[in-house]
Amino acid sequence: MRDLVIIGGGAAGQAAAMYALGKDLDFLLICDHLGGRIERPAAVEKDYLVGSILVHYDGPDPEDEERALIGSSAVHLFEDLLRSHQEFMLEDRVKAVRREGDTFLVETQRSGPITTASVIVATGVTPRRDLRLNGSAGLLADLGHSTTQHAAALVGKRVVVVGDTLQALYSVAEFAATALQVYLVLPTEAAADRAEVRLLQQRPNIAILPGYQVIDVAAEGGTRVLVVRRGDEVSRLVADVAFADLGYEPASAVVRDLGVVGPGGFVQVDRDGATRVPGLFAAGDVTRPEGEQVLTAIGDGARAARCAHFYLLTRTMRGSGQSVGMSWGAEQDG
């Protein structure tokens, strides 16, 4: 039996693996794609920043590039090390995680079941794309988490943001600091009552369109033209850039039957990454509806692994066969 199985090879999963390596745990990192989101072609750009380390990045100045910590480089540091420890890596897809007494059975697509004392789920998210429109949805860029980077490039430009997620609203606030005009298209009327939207309304260069649906998007020269509709009212928005942020679809199906998945499908964890099931932890985007960054995913992964390590120590001290909480001290007090 393994000490720990980590599901997911993105920033969170790899950071957890680094922690597990350091603690000499007998762990296995299972993923169908080492590198996670940051390796996917659309996201591999030289100015893909880690958090806000390069807030003032303003173009292909070699000096700036030297100071930049590129997201993929940060995770590649981990990846290179992990690749030299193939005994801890399994390229496969997890179908489900089941609880069996005080252990877990991780069912994989090609390698059969794997028994482990603890599990960290770091399976990430997929951006939602459920706009029904004419034209190419590809003309709307994913807002993702790179707002700061985008804002720096939007000086004096016109921007459209479609969506009412917290990420969308905060991005509008960031864009408004540099852009000439920002249009916020809210798919529901109700979103207009949110405190953040009321604050945005006070900015002169933000126009809010509540209850509008995007029905068409086209590229005209260097601009984007969005046709939006509310009832019989149809408007045309012309902008230099258009983003959509409709939230995320968390890849939490593997633990759906364990009672740890909350609203929107995100895995519910405490501040240490522990779920309500002893020995089951989660980290990174799959736990965070509001959207995160590479740096925070790395922190999440390391913290969840630390917590898993404490769990394993507690389990060993008490002997297996008992369901134990993550905090040894608290359990003893109780």
Ligand SMILES: Cc1cc2nc3c(=O)[nH]c(=O)nc-3n(C[C@H](O)[C@H](O)[C@H](O)COP(=O)(O)OP(=O)(O)OC[C@H]3O[C@@H](n4cnc5c(N)ncnc54)[C@H](O)[C@@H]3O)c2cc1C
């Ligand atoms: C459009 C966009 C732009 C972004 N821009 C930035 C940016 O500029 N700067 C920044 O810091 N962050 C950015 N981010 C956010 C950043 O990419 C994520 O926060 C980070 O990658 C999350 O890491 P993660 O490990 O939680 O998930 P992921 O990186 O998504 O990794 C998930 C892993 O789980 C694996 N997996 C999933 N399901 C299974 C399964 N059933 N079995 C086995 N493996 C599985 C996947 O293959 C993958 O390895 C952006 C995100 C988006 C969507």
